[in-house]
């Protein structure tokens with residue numbers, strides 16, 4: 001038996017995370033247009049970052065404001081029905097995000113989180129990405145070889 005009403009179900013489904021969500025495509029297109037090569041969702045990395053620049057060890061996450069709880073964002077408000085269930089679910093996502101980030105940093109990766117609500121300005125978006133890519137990679141491991 002379905003635990004959701006029909007309306008609720010379609011609301012939930014509309015928010016289900018999938019690999020090729022629009023914000024993610026937008027970011028990919030932007031990076032492609034910058035002439036930069038990348039991989040998507042590599043399974044061998046913690047949290048399967050949405051976009052990965054292997055040689056530079058840079059990982060980009062495109063986060064939906066609702067699922068990843070963008071602090072202070074209007075899209076991050078919890079539904080009133082089953083509020084506690086949602087609270088628990090979203091806070092688990094937040095914990096996982098933090099854990100994944102820590103693991104990546106430990107492995108010498110740099111990470112960037114792009115929030116879906118902040119992707120509207122293409123010029124700003126490519127500026128943020130360019131800045132992130134230009135940052136020097138300094139990790140304890142690689143510093144020894146520089």
Ligand SMILES: [Zn+2]
Pocket residue numbers: 065070073074075076115116117118
């Ligand atoms: Zn947001």
